[in-house]
Amino acid sequence: MFNLKDLKIVKELKNISPKLKWLMFSQVQEYKINSNYIDMICNDKEKKLNEDSEKLESMVKEMLIKEFSADIQNMKSYEFLVDAVVHNLKKKQLAKSDKQH
Secondary structure: OOOHHHOHHHHHHOOOOHHHHHHHHHHHHHHHHOHHHHHHHOOHHHHHHHHHHHHHHHHHHHHHHHHOOHHHHHOOOHHHHHHHHHHHHHHHHHHHHHHHO
């Protein structure tokens, strides 16, 4: 099995002074607070897909409220209905994109 302790860089990190380790740690912590860290971890494509999905969901909610009434939001099955409509729209979109390719 793969063991991290056997890596050359890990062995070399053991020889670093505690002050330098603390400095490196503090720099990483400052970087983690910055939004660049989140951008590095989260792929832009994933963020865009999530934003698109949220926009689609909000449009579906608006459409349902316009079509029926604002009282539909109070129904127990409202969220299930929104999820089902969004799912069907995404399914149709995927089918169209598959046909084009």
